[in-house]
Structures are given as structure tokens and as C-alpha cells.
Amino acid sequence: MKMCYFDHAATNPLHPEVLESMMPFFKEEFGNALSVYDLGMHAREAVEHARAEVAALINAKPGTIVFTSSGVEANNFALRGAAIARKQQGNHVIVSKAEHHSVLNSARFLEKQGFVVTYLPVDNHGLVAPDLLKKSIINETVLISITHASREIGTVEPIKELSAVAKERGVAFHTDAIASTGNIPVDVQDLGVDMLSMTGHQMYGPKGIGALYIREGTRIAPLIYGGIQEGGRRAGTENVAYVVGMGRAAQLAREEMNDRMEHVRKLRDRLVQGIAGIPNVYLTGHPENRLPNHASFVVEFIEGEAMLLMLAMKGIYTASGSACSSKALKSSPVLLSLGVPTALAQGSIVFTLGRGNTEEEVDFALAEFPQIVSKLRAMSPFANKGWDYGTKNDTCYVGG
Secondary structure, eight states: OOOEEOBTTTOOOOOHHHHHHHGGGTTTOOOOTTOSSHHHHHHHHHHHHHHHHHHHHTTOOGGGEEEESOHHHHHHHHHHHHHHHTTTTOOEEEEETTOOHHHHHHHHHHHHTTOEEEEEOOOTTSOOOHHHHHHHOOTTEEEEEOOSBOTTTOBBOOHHHHHHHHHHTTOEEEEEOTTTBTTBOOOHHHHTOSEEEEESGGGTOOSSOEEEEEOTTOOOOOSBOSSSGGGGTBOSOOOHHHHHHHHHHHHHHHHHHHHHHHHHHHHHHHHHHHHTTSTTEEEOSOSSSBOTTEEEEEETTSOHHHHHHHHHHTTEEOBOOSTTTTTSSSOOHHHHHTTOOHHHHTTEEEEEOOTTOOHHHHHHHHHHHHHHHHHHHHHOHHHHHTOOOSTTSSSSOOOO
């Protein structure tokens, strides 16, 4: 059975050139990057070269990049570290309702530490309004965190405008750019952010490595205490092989960015146009300001898990924001934040394309998906009753 992998928002296959760059550091070049002899010096040189490549990808200085174990750790580091470092200045933090769990749960942790958190609503495309952010800032606001691009609905936020609002009031601004860095152009100078999270495996690098950009002069408390690694901001022996892998992945992403974007955008548009012909299926997120590889939908009368499993039986691997696939007995908070009705949010299906996907794979998915929807609807008591989920009131963008 042919495998059609359309879940690149979850992870990506390792680029062959990335694997090749990592291999020496698993074998002969195994030194500790803090060791003063030549084996350690080779490791240190490799780490700093990778740091420079990651920095170049986002137009930053190498010294502003701190390596972490993941993008989730980078988000935790940014929110907890920046807020705690400013606790004497104020205790108010702002995040959007459409953030990743690593941001939302970090915000909830801060609430337990005495911080007050404002959860900004988004519009029906998932966008945060700069005017609303401006009205939400008070004298005690010390940190704002808004995602750059949503893994679940693909919407790309107006981070440049949002960070400018924060800068006017002297508030630190962080963006979760895990889904965007390496997939679309990300320039921290243009965006104007103080902190930015990213991860290796979203740019065809290894899992288990991420990074946080911290603008020079930005105060932040360490998340992990111990030694002097990463400028004393993130203790622990450097994972040299994985750092090298992320550096090489960043270099390749920078070199191949335009070609990759053009490739996946064509496939994405082909997929969206095909699925738009299925009755009562709706595109979620912004129809234009979205990641070029991202197509997400809600389907009336059936559940996301059922679609996901039946597609997988055909070798088509996708994702869902519905309850069962997220291992939680509730609808996706991101979809609910858009105003998608609770029952309809259960019918979430997400396709994210990658550099290795082909038109033939997309056409195969377009041949199988309508049949799966029809089969599941034939078994659905909701479809047979013709229940109205409220999808005609502009709660989500209607594809086609």
C-alpha cells in the first residue's frame, strides 16, 4: 500500500543531507563542547557554526540563539522566563485563545504564580486584531505572546503590527514560530519581536532539538539551572549531533525556501479546490494569509477521528483537532476560539503537505476522501436528521 503522508505539521522526515551532517558527531566527533582539548573544540566549533546557520535563517545574530530540547521547551522558556524576570515590574500577561497548548499551559502556570493573564479572542479566521491588543495592555503588562502561524488552522498572524503595539508600550513580545520557521520567510528584524520559538523537525531536521531567539537586551530567567552552557541560560551538556542537524536543516531551508513554498502551495491549492466540491465541508483559518502547505477543514455530521482512521486505512496520513485524536474529551480550543460550533469542531481534518508530496498523492486523496465522507455520513444519525450546526452564519470560511 502506498503511503501518502499529509501530516507535516506533526513532524517531517529527516532530510538526507541533515542526517549525513549529524553522523560524525555520533561516532568519531563525540566530544563534550565544553572540553578544552581538541575533541571538545571540534564539537564547540560545530555548535557555533550551527548557531550561525539558525540565526541566518531568521536574520539574527548568532549570540541571540539559545538551543533547547524542543519548540515546546522554547515556548515554556520564553513565557516563564520573561514573565518571572519582570515580576517586580508588573504581573499581567497577554496571550491569544488560539495558542498552542505549550503557550496556554505556560500561561496557566503563571496564573498560579500570581500573574493575571488576558486571553485575547480571535476573529473567525483566527486573527488577533492589533486594536484589541492595544486596548488590552495595561500599566502592569509585562509580556505578550501571539503565535506566528497556527499548526491547526494555518493562519499567519500580523506579528509585525502586533509587536509594534507592544513596543509602543515597552512590553516584551514573544511569538511561537514553530510552524512557520523554515517553511515561510521569518525575519526577526522585520517582525520586531523580542523572542521567537522554533524547532528542528519542522524544517526537516531532527526531533529533540529546538531554539529560542532572544533579542539582545531582553531580560529572561533561565528555565534550567546548572552549568554555563548556552550563556548560562539553558544548562546541560549540548546535544551536539542534534544541534548540528538543526543548523544544517536551517541552511537548507534558507537555500530551498522559495522552491519549497511554490511546490507545496500548488499542491495545497489543488487539494483545497478538490475538497471544496464536497457538500458541507468548510475550510478553517484564513483563506489567503495562511501557511502555503496547510489545508484544514471541518466536516458536518461526522467526527475527525473516524475520517482520520479511514484515510489511514488507505495509506493517507492526516491529522485532526477533534477530541479523540487529541486524547481529550473536548473539542479543539483553537476551532472553538474561531466561533466554530462545538459539534462541528468534532469534524476536524487537517492536511499539511511537504517537499516530498506529489500531485499524484493529492489526486489519490481527492479520490478517496469524498467516498469516506459519504460512507461515514450514511452511518451518521446526525446527517440523517439534518441537524443545523450553525455553519451558515460566517463562523468559518466556506471553501469554494
